[in-house]
Amino acid sequence: MKIAIVVQRYGTEINGGAELHARYVAERLSRHASVEVLTTCAKDYLTWKNEWPSGEETVNGIRVRRFPVSHPRNTDDFGRRSALVFDREHSLADELAWLDSEGPKSPALIRHIEQARDEFDFFLFFSARYYHAWHGARAVPGKAILVPTAERDPAVGLHMFGLVFRGVRALMYNSVEERDLIHGVSGNQAVPGVVVGVGSAIPERIQPWRFRKKFNVKRPFAIYIGRIDENKGCPALFDHFINYAANYPRGLDLILLGKAVIPIPSHPRIRAVGFLSEEDKFDALAAADLLVMPSQFESLSMVALEAWALGKPVLVNGACDVLRGQTVRANGGLCYESFEEFAEAMYCLEAIGPIGAILGRQGREFFKRHYAWPVIEKKYLDMFDRLKRDSSVRPAEPWPGWWERRKRTLPPARQIVDNVPAGPVLR
Amino acid sequence: MSDFQVKSDAVDVDAIMRQIRARIREKRGTDYTEAEVQELAKVKLEQFLDPKGVRSDLVAQFRRTRTISPAPPNYTFEDDTIYETHRGLLRTIRRLLNPILKLFLNPNSIAAALHVQARVNEEFHQRFRQREDMDPLYYELVHNLALEVTRLGIEVHNMKMRVESVSSRIDFDERRSRALETVVQYKQARPSQQQRPQPQRQQDPRAQDQRPQETRLQPQAMNTPTAPAPVALAPVATMPPTSPAGDSIGDAAAVPMPASSAAPAGDRGDRPDGEGERRRRRRRRRRRPGQNMGDQQAGSGDDSSADGTGSDSGTGSDSGNDAQ
Numbered sequence A: 001m002k003i004a005i006v007v008q009r010y011g012t013e014i015n016g017g018a019e020l021h022a023r024y025v026a027e028r029l030s031r032h033a034s035v036e037v038l039t040t041c042a043k044d045y046l047t048w049k050n051e052w053p054s055g056e057e058t059v060n061g062i063r064v065r066r067f068p069v070s071h072p073r074n075t076d077d078f079g080r081r082s083a084l085v086f087d088r089e090h091s092l093a094d095e096l097a098w099l100d101s102e103g104p105k106s107p108a109l110i111r112h113i114e115q116a117r118d119e120f121d122f123f124l125f126f127s128a129r130y131y132h133a134w135h136g137a138r139a140v141p142g143k144a145i146l147v148p149t150a151e152r153d154p155a156v157g158l159h160m161f162g163l164v165f166r167g168v169r170a171l172m173y174n175s176v177e178e179r180d181l182i183h184g185v186s187g188n189q190a191v192p193g194v195v196v197g198v199g200s201a202i203p204e205r206i207q208p209w210r211f212r213k214k215f216n217v218k219r220p221f222a223i224y225i226g227r228i229d230e231n232k233g234c235p236a237l238f239d240h241f242i243n244y245a246a247n248y249p250r251g252l253d254l255i256l257l258g259k260a261v262i263p264i265p266s267h268p269r270i271r272a273v274g275f276l277s278e279e280d281k282f283d284a285l286a287a288a289d290l291l292v293m294p295s296q297f298e299s300l301s302m303v304a305l306e307a308w309a310l311g312k313p314v315l316v317n318g319a320c321d322v323l324r325g326q327t328v329r330a331n332g333g334l335c336y337e338s339f340e341e342f343a344e345a346m347y348c349l350e351a352i353g354p355i356g357a358i359l360g361r362q363g364r365e366f367f368k369r370h371y372a373w374p375v376i377e378k379k380y381l382d383m384f385d386r387l388k389r390d391s392s393v394r395p396a397e398p399w400p401g402w403w404e405r406r407k408r409t410l411p412p413a414r415q416i417v418d419n420v421p422a423g424p425v426l427r
Numbered sequence B: 001m002s003d004f005q006v007k008s009d010a011v012d013v014d015a016i017m018r019q020i021r022a023r024i025r026e027k028r029g030t031d032y033t034e035a036e037v038q039e040l041a042k043v044k045l046e047q048f049l050d051p052k053g054v055r056s057d058l059v060a061q062f063r064r065t066r067t068i069s070p071a072p073p074n075y076t077f078e079d080d081t082i083y084e085t086h087r088g089l090l091r092t093i094r095r096l097l098n099p100i101l102k103l104f105l106n107p108n109s110i111a112a113a114l115h116v117q118a119r120v121n122e123e124f125h126q127r128f129r130q131r132e133d134m135d136p137l138y139y140e141l142v143h144n145l146a147l148e149v150t151r152l153g154i155e156v157h158n159m160k161m162r163v164e165s166v167s168s169r170i171d172f173d174e175r176r177s178r179a180l181e182t183v184v185q186y187k188q189a190r191p192s193q194q195q196r197p198q199p200q201r202q203q204d205p206r207a208q209d210q211r212p213q214e215t216r217l218q219p220q221a222m223n224t225p226t227a228p229a230p231v232a233l234a235p236v237a238t239m240p241p242t243s244p245a246g247d248s249i250g251d252a253a254a255v256p257m258p259a260s261s262a263a264p265a266g267d268r269g270d271r272p273d274g275e276g277e278r279r280r281r282r283r284r285r286r287r288r289p290g291q292n293m294g295d296q297q298a299g300s301g302d303d304s305s306a307d308g309t310g311s312d313s314g315t316g317s318d319s320g321n322d323a324q
Helices: A017-029 A075-087 A092-102 A107-115 A131-139 A159-167 A176-186 A208-214 A234-247 A278-287 A302-309 A321-330 A339-349 A356-370 A373-389 A402-406 A413-419 B013-028 B034-045 B058-065 B088-104 B107-188 B205-209 B219-223 B248-254 B266-270 B275-287 B291-298 B303-307 B316-323
Strands: A002-006 A034-040 A055-059 A062-067 A122-126 A144-147 A170-173 A193-195 A221-225 A253-257 A270-274 A290-293 A314-317 A333-336
Touching: A002 A017, A002 A107, A002 A131, A017 A034, A017 A062, A017 A122, A017 A144, A017 A373, A034 A107, A062 A107, A075 A092, A075 A413, A092 A131, A092 A159, A092 A402, A107 A131, A122 A131, A131 A144, A131 A159, A144 A159, A159 A176, A170 A176, A170 A373, A176 A193, A176 A321, A176 A413, A193 A373, A208 A278, A221 A278, A234 A270, A234 A339, A234 B107, A253 A278, A278 A302, A290 A302, A302 A314, A302 A321, A302 A356, A314 A321, A314 A339, A321 A333, A321 A356, A321 B013, A333 A339, A333 A356, A333 B013, A339 A356, A339 B013, B088 B107
Parallel strands: A002 A034, A002 A122, A034 A062, A122 A144, A144 A170, A170 A193, A221 A253, A221 A290, A253 A270, A290 A314, A314 A333
Antiparallel strands: A055 A062
16 A cells, blocks of 8 residues: 655644644555555744755655745735735636635646555645645545644635545544634535554653653642644743732743743742753653643644643643543643633642542543554545545545636635634543 | 542533632622623723823813803992982983882882892802812822722732632642641651750750761660750760760860761770670661661761761761661
8 A cells, every 4th residue: 555645834844733643644554555654845834944855755754745835925815815815806817815824835846746546545635725735635636634623714615625624535633623623614424534643752761850851840730732832822821820920929830941032030949941852842741740731723733732741630621622522531730721720720730739640541541542653544445445445435526617716705714713613522 | 629429430511610710709698700800990990090091181181172161240239229220311201200200119129129139149250250260180199090990990900819819829838838847847746866965066066067067866866765855956966974084075076087986995995885785776676667767968978976886885886887
């Protein structure tokens, strides 16, 4: 069996998001099939500038083909088009223009997919909202398997994504909430789908003391791992934590791992150690009492899974359906929606607290049951077998005509998403 | 914070979250959600809690936009105003016909009323102008009050947080002091400390520095039970009171001496007990739990003095053996 994994960026330097997800899946599936990665030369997800050379290379034993991006993203243009399609009545042509503007636009990549359609049994497209996935999935609908990594943001409500969600052979969802959202906006219940998620590469030798010694950390602490960004809910986290620190002088410290995009408040109990290697990251996670996830928009928190893999409880933003649902289903942490809940939960989850260890243990069991690599690999392989057995391909939906595509009659995408029932799936 | 009730190894996150929310409601005393509380706070205090909401240049802006209202049109009204005209002939005719006019109405009262009204208008305008002059002052006052209320609001908030912080520290310190109290009581109950003799530090202050001899027990203290000393943790220099050497004892105490030669020879003769009794007593003391370890620590490693063998037996060989 030969599988192509199509993703917007690919490389060991990218340590998060759908790109890391794709790399993990590629490396794992390569044990069962011949895997090739098709991607762009872009490294920065904001500009999509061509930074890697085009052509072939091998990354961790996986063959990678890179194709150039035709133009970098024009932020102003993208912002204007986003406002149009998200908040006003618009046309399908507007949506396609928005997709081009979002990038990474790489016609060469799509041409290659069309040409190499017979070489591969399946094409796994990661991140539905980007150019490569939409055009690629429409180029090879009979072999396209989509890993949408969709969040509850207005983009999911765009009409054109419904065509893809209904047109691919199968979808591999990250969470139950994501599946319900996509069902809600596109009505693609007939398309085979399975909630898979992703595992994590947990190092065998993890030494918490090594992190404490290296960074001279003596007090117990909560840890945040990820980009320190407004979109990730960090400002609210800082507010809550500063308030908590004033109220509980003997409580936990906060250590931040990751690249800082916004300024970090100067506080004696908040410490940012920057971007760390995988080894240091896991050492830090093992040394922490708990992991904090303040983000409101997540399709799957890989770092939460990693925390559970190490038996650490998590404290998540209850406003994020996916995180809340995942945490409640795992019984592996607590949620907060206000400062009071944040402070109480921090107290509960301290390592010397009443339930932190128990929740961590339950989280670990949940991880083993649902997100251990053998489980993930089996779900992918089962889906491939199922699709191979069922070779019937649904007829593609008719593509609207020239005038039809330009009629501004489509409702705002935000309105579509808002109409889909929200809330976590707790059981 | 009070503890949670965890009744089994498995924890239900939903149940814990319900407990947390119930406790928050208890603390808050109402069923308001956080959003509702925020809304109420916004409605009541709106500008005042937000220092950014108060513009620091309000007064200047007010002065810039302020316009002095023009004086309203007024008139002067005297008794003969109603007959005024620029034509002299007409004025004369009006005056001549005035008695006829007074047959129909009283123009004097009208003239008086209009005269008063003109003065009232003038006075009102003057007061209005004074009020306008005062307006910037009132505006400035209100502005300063708003700033002050904002500052106080922030300060109250900070003080609340500090009070909570201090109260949590006090709780911690209380728990810690209770824990320490139990430890101190345990140490007081130790028999070895109860049997320590009263110090003779006054006799020779230099003896405080002489560790090898400072914990040596008096023979009399060993033989005659005395009331337990309250706490005998301080280094004690104990010298045999019945020393044959008299003043030389002080000298002996001042010089660190080996345990074998520390006891004066005269001590042996003063002991009422026999050798067997002393050994039995020594064995009993050794069996007392914790005594040896505590004395070892207090005696800075001088085991002989800890056991009391240095002076108790009076035999240098015994103490030397214990020290080994």
